[in-house]
Amino acid sequence: MSSPDRLPIRRALLSVSDKAGLITLGKALVAQGAQLLSTGGSAKALREAGLDVTDVSDHTGFPEILDGRVKTLVPQIHGGILGRRDLASHLAQMDEHQIAPIDLVCVNLYPFAATVASGAGAEDCIENIDIGGPALIRAAAKNHDHVVILTEPAQYDALIASLAQGGSTLAERQLWAGAAYAHTAAYDAMIASWFAGQRGEALPETMTLSGSRRELLRYGENPHQNAAFYVTAEKRYGIATATQIQGKALSYNNLNDTDAAFEAVAEFDKPSVVIVKHANPCGVASAETLESAWKSALKCDPVSAFGGIVALNRPLDEATAEQIATIFTEVIVAPDATEGAKAVLSRKKNLRLLLTGGVPSATSEGLTFKSVAGGFLAQSRDAGQVTVADLRVVTKRAPTDAEMADLLFAFRVAKHVKSNAVIYAKDRATVGIGAGQMSRVDSARIAARKSLDAAEAAGESVALTQGSVAASDAFFPFADGLESVIAAGAVAVIQPGGSIRDQEVIDAADAAGIAMVFTGMRHFRH
CATH class of the missing domain: 3.40.140.20 (AICAR transformylase, duplication domain)
Structure with a gap:
């Protein structure tokens, strides 16, 4: 199968829920001579920016029907995306049926996860299950030899840079195609999980896990192991919601230990401190103040606390920060910190300070996972308390x-x-x-x-x-x-x-x- 080294964009279909970067991309495409096709809110935003846009319904000669459920699921669109430019038979059929090639598809999907998170009812959630979007994405990704597929605003700059060089390369299109299938897989996984929840099945017959890579880590538990940190759709305060205020990059072991420490400190109602070393608490205390809790927790095992992880269930104050700063600590994790506490810790350049925005519920539902050879184990979180x-x-x-x-x-x-x-x-x-x-x-x-x-x-x-x-x-x-x-x-x-x-x-x-x-x-x- 042959493919051009550089693919110019003559016709682009832009239909996105997330409008970030849309106008910049549209202007860059028009500057290169591309025709813009669009729908609904995307078309409106592009026109308001002064760009010439053709509605998909005008391009296909077929109106949007069924309250917008059907607008791109037509041969004039999918034929234009899936037609192979290197096969004479495909080109002949496209010409016979007056199907114009589409060289770029830029789509991101209805906000299903956000709709569910808002507490919307089942009917609204179902209406936010995108059908045409995944079909467009999968079609363009399949034919990536001849079509560019973009699913994230973060990809736009790379394409714009390529347009100045005559168009995208095959390597770029392969990269974006892989990202596109990951995008639709994660989307379908969210929907499947929601349906399982509607049925009351915490452990459905088929379970699909998806996560977005937050960062590549220097190595895993040991230097000869590769590792990365992925975040899921679970809304739980912890390392996935944390903002790193200072310090060097976190390691695999840092992340694992910090999670263990923060989950442990969430068990307690009073101001509490947990010190963790190698995923085990080596000191835990509750008191009337964080400073008192820190002193009691440290007293339990001051040797193991050296180089440990410190978790707090209250915003870190200046007095407690001064106390913690007296020993070498890898990570401090807390829901928040005062400006005074941040100033104290800023003197410790290598210490990582993570602020999560809140404390997780120790009794909330959820699943935890462990890998085994050829599969994984899933169980409900240990939310038991007596x-x-x-x-x-x-x-x-x-x-x-x-x-x-x-x-x-x-x-x-x-x-x-x-x-x-x-x-x-x-x-x-x-x-x-x-x-x-x-x-x-x-x-x-x-x-x-x-x-x-x-x-x-x-x-x-x-x-x-x-x-x-x-x-x-x-x-x-x-x-x-x-x-x-x-x-x-x-x-x-x-x-x-x-x-x-x-x-x-x-x-x-x-x-x-x-x-x-x-x-x-x-x-x-x-």
Whole structure:
């Protein structure tokens, strides 16, 4: 199949919902001698800019019908796009049926996603499902040897530059054709997802994922891996909505850890701070002020906090920024920041400050995904939370009110720590975190050992876990895990329960005189 190296534009069809850059493109095309075809609002905008435009209905001799549902779905348009200029038979048929070639199609689609996001009813959403647009895009992309397809205003400048050189190159048209099919695929994926939602199917039989590349990353988890950051249509405050105020480019690990930290801090109602290292919290605290929460969170594990990620659920203030700036921190993420806080952090040139615009709901619905060989796993987000009313006291001694508050705090932290997870907490602050061990006993012991190190760093002689409460993300299968927690100094425990040896574990708690409650809810995180 032959194709011209440079493709001049003699006739262009412009029909866009997003009018950004439309006039500039139209003027550039007219300057090169192109005839403009258009419809509706696009034609009106071009005419108001002083450009000569032919309505599609005048070009085809067929009016728009069915309230505009049919205007470009006619042979005079699709024949002009799909006809191959290198086949005499195609050219003969186009001439026989008076079909003029169309060399450029510039289309972007009805704003379906925006209509859904506005809360519009089903009828309005369906009316904003574009039919002619995707057909035009796919036709032009298929015949990209002879036709230019543009679907994004960001592509216009490159075409305008090419027009000055005699027209687009085949390589450019191939690039835009690929982008066009990605555009319609993402559009159809949104519509399919909406229909699944209308049916109440969170996990439909066929699931199509789509994302727009936000940026190429220097590398993935390790330097020999390639990586990129993609954003989806999900409207959730976090790294996808964040504006980077300062600092060097974010890495794959930075993004992953920052997401983990911000999702964790969203669990808490009071001013809270979460410090994350390698996707696990190493310090979490809630207090009356962010500054107090920061100090308590840092005390849990000041060694791991070095080079970590700090997440806050309130706008960052100047006093807290001054405190955080005393140690090396990779990223700070918050819903907002005061000008004073920004000024403080500006002295740390490599520190990244991300402002998300809000805090995500810890209880909102949504899906999370993991890749596996040959496919992916999808599940609903862990939006589970327990309250005092959900708890069942299983020991002779019931927790005090203060212990109960700490138990609920610790269990929310456990939800964001890799399994097996054991958390010690006191006064709404973690004092020991054991994460990611194959044995729950090891998690309990590691957390206790780290609390001794933290006490030493704080100049205290007693482990921070003395008099604390403990949370386990899943049940204790044997009494040995609970006994390790008791040995660390915990006086109350929260766990899901459900083991065939629950009574053995309860008996061990009663023998030690501690309180224990069952949640009936597990929080595995792998």
